[in-house]
Amino acid sequence: MKHMQHFNRHCLQLLYISVMAWAVSGCSLLPTESFNFQAELPENFTISATTYYDAASGESCPGHKVVKSEQPKGTQLIELKLPLTERVKGCSRVLKSVVLNIKGQWGKRDLDMSLQKGVLSIRDEPTETTRPFPASGPLVFQGQCQWLFRTSGPNRVIRKILQCRALDANGVVQKRLVGGSMLREGLAGRTVKLVLTEAKEEEPYFDRYWIKTTSGWKPCKGNWGRDIEELCVSPPQFKTFKMPDGRDCTVYPNCTE
Structure with missing residues (x-):
């Protein structure tokens, strides 16, 4: 009889441990609220x-947490699941902003690239924007x-700088960066999509430093x-320059007039 009582107590202990382990495991598997971020890229x-x-409101957590999500190479349509909350060392944190790191490649070399940023802000209260x-x-x-193109160095080699700006509902380019703000309420489970396009024509980086002709853009020689x-x-005076492939040119992008 004592043996049976001991056996029952042992079974109950094992059952209790199993239930607690399942509960802890179940809690750890509970999904964190998140939203889907998509990007359609050139x-x-x-x-x-x-x-x-x-x-989070009512808590004091020093600093902030930064998480990077990288895009698979060669993909023009990506999707990332971004958590709206994080819990680190017992401290609850909420997502405040998402910085979008945009990289454009304009040439064949690794250095032939330029970076630009955009921002998605998560608001607790609505604003005009x-x-x-x-x-x-x-x-x-x-x-x-x-x-945007310009020349660089004593040989005046062409370099390009990327500039990404938001578009309004009518497709007009704005001064502000790509992105915008949205409300936290209702964001969980929804999809936020960024659609990026590329301007058909390049423009000079410096205003009034190049003159457009029927053959292309010509860089000016000034008084400095x-x-x-x-x-x-x-009257305008012009300089020659070099393409990244080493060609000596007088107009961009056609090189020769």
């Missing part, structure tokens, strides 16, 4: 998302990336005597 562009978390969620489908932010292009004078 060719030769990549993107990564850096998420920033701050202390906060975008409402549609009844169905993703919340879409649109942007356009523009390549510098190696790179200068502010155009009247």
Whole structure:
């Protein structure tokens, strides 16, 4: 009889331990609230998302947590699941912003690239710029990336700088960076999509340093005597420059007139 009582107590202990282990495991497997981020990109562009978390209301957590999510190479349509909350060392944190790291490749070499950022902000209260969620489908932010060219160094070699700006509902380029703000309420489980396009024509990085002709853009020679292009004078004088492949040119992008 005593043996049976001992056996029953042992079984109950094992059962209790199993239930507690299942409960703990179950809690650890409970899904964290998140939203889906999608990005539709031009060719030769990549993107990564850096998420920033701050202390939840009523808690004091020093600093913030940063998580990077990288895009698989060669993918023009990506999707990332971004958590809205994080718990680190017993401290609850909520997502405040997502910095979008946009990389464009303009040439064959690894150095022939340029970086630009965008920002998605998560608001607890609506503002004039906060975008409402549609009844169905993703919340879409649109942007356009523009390549700006200039010369660099004593040989005046062409380099390109990436500039990505938001588009309004009518497709007009804005001064602000790609992205925008949205409400935290209702964000869980929804999809936020960034659609990036590439401007058809490149433009000079410096305003009034190049003159557009029927053959292409020509870099000016000014009064400062510098190696790179200068502010155009009247009548304009022009400089030669080099393409990244080493060609000596007089107009961009056609090289020769």
